[in-house]
Amino acid sequence: MGGHHSHKPPVFDENEEVNFDHFQILRAIGKGSFGKVCIVQKRDTKKMYAMKYMNKQKCIERDEVRNVFRELQIMQGLEHPFLVNLWYSFQDEEDMFMVVDLLLGGDLRYHLQQNVRFTEATVKLYICELALALEYLQRYHILHRDIKPDNILLDEHGHVHVTDFNIATIVKGTEKASSMAGTKPYMAPEVFQVYMDGGPGYSYPVDWWSLGVTAYELLRGWRPYEIHSATPVDDILNMFKVERVHYSSTWCKGMVALLKKLLTKDPESRLSSLGDVQSAPYLADVNWDAVFEKALTPGFVPNNGHLQQCLETVRKEFIIFNREKLRRQQGQSGQLLDPEGRAVSQAQGKLQDGCNNNILAHACSRGCSS
Incomplete structure (x- = not known):
């Protein structure tokens, strides 16, 4: 009997709060330190999403509850074509759930590990799409603080989407952030400076530095500085002082000039807004409306x-x-x-x-x- 009714979507009261029963679990696609991610289908609309489970007890044990709340607070106010957008959140006795855009193209770290060679044209489009995402976050006073290949997911057409607002923070007006947060190889010099000597704090330019490191890594296969999670902070600051970044002689002059401006150590001189990026000669020919509309075809399309x-x-x-x-x-x-x-x-x-x-x-x- 059940077979005859399988195509009829169940009726849910639209005033009813969305909960776990509104979704059919199709497949697990990932496991984190305190939960897992599944592909789900909403029973009434048949639309597919990714659902992230977070076990409450494990979150409490790892002191992650505040980060989860912050992520929810930030994500519920955002919607943009180059972000992984939040659609629903709810809880039961054991778990907290977040239902977000389903992106099946894999993250850029995965593709780097598969030895994908990203062309300059591909990375150029990524920079443009990510610049629009960062400018949008800036408008809402948000520092992402963890832009890196692992947190950039591709959709089935190859467009980028920023995910993981776990350590994002809000800075209003002239406020600065002052805690050392991020992933060391992608963190800007001023973040380490705050940790070492209190420094003046940091703001939006840190995300544009991370974008520069990410773009360099996608093009070259390795990062501009040999920094790892275990590298001591004073060694890192010393690296910034004495080492010069090597740019490949095969890259066009425009790309090198753009990367140099993103990887400028002084945040005051660093390229750090959409306007700055748009004025770069290398991007003078870009149709920004077409970028926003996802009308430009990415050079790399994941096979999914x-x-x-x-x-x-x-x-x-x-x-x-x-x-x-x-x-x-x-x-x-x-x-x-x-x-x-x-x-x-x-x-x-x-x-x-x-x-x-x-x-x-x-x-x-x-x-x-x-």
């Missing part, structure tokens, strides 16, 4: 068609089972019935089971397991 195909097959072939219902239908006859209530022999039942396994094996042979 197999995942879409596989999800669709799983959805179609998934077996819905209810033992209570089956027992009621079997009644006193003691005969084995299939889910539609038809009598089957034990041998036939086993045979059908084998067929189902073959169907799923075939589905997964088309790329599901990769």
Whole structure:
């Protein structure tokens, strides 16, 4: 009976708060330190999302609750084509849930690890798209503080989306941030300076420095400075003082000039707004409206068609089972019935089971397991 109604979307009261029951879980796609991420489908609209589970107890143990709240507070006020946008948040006894845009193209770190060679044209478009995202965040007084390849996800067409507002912060007016936050290899000199000597604090230019490091790494395959998470802060500051960044002789002069302006150590002189970026000679030919509309075709398109195909097959072939219902239908006859209530022999039942396994094996042979 269930099969006949599977295509009819369930009716939810639109005034009812969205909760876990409004979604069908399709597949787990990631696991973090205090939760996991799944691909889900909203039962009424059939729209697909990513759902992030965060276990309350683990968040408390790791002192992460404040970060989760901050991320929720920041994300609920934002919506932009180059961000991973929040759609719903809710909780149950054990977990907190965030439902966000589903982006199946992988993050830029993954593609770097797969030895993808990003062309200058590809990175040029990324810089433009990310500049629009940073300018939008700036308008809302937000410092992301963790721009890096790991936090830039691609959609199926290859456009970039900034994710993870876990350590983002809000700075109003002339306020400055003063805590040492971020990922060391992508952190600007002034963030380390604050840690060492109190410094004057830092503001939006830190995100543009991180953009410069990211763009350099995408082009070259390694970062401009040999900084790791274990590198002591005074060594890092010394590196900034004495080392010169090497730019590849194969890159065009315009790209080198742009990267140099993003990687300027003095935040006052650093290129750090959309206007600054737009005035760079290298980007003089860019149609910014077309960038915003995602009308320009990225040079790198991730291959994720197999995942879409596989999800669709799983959805179609998934077996819905209810033992209570089956027992009621079997009644006193003691005969084995299939889910539609038809009598089957034990041998036939086993045979059908084998067929189902073959169907799923075939589905997964088309790329599901990769």
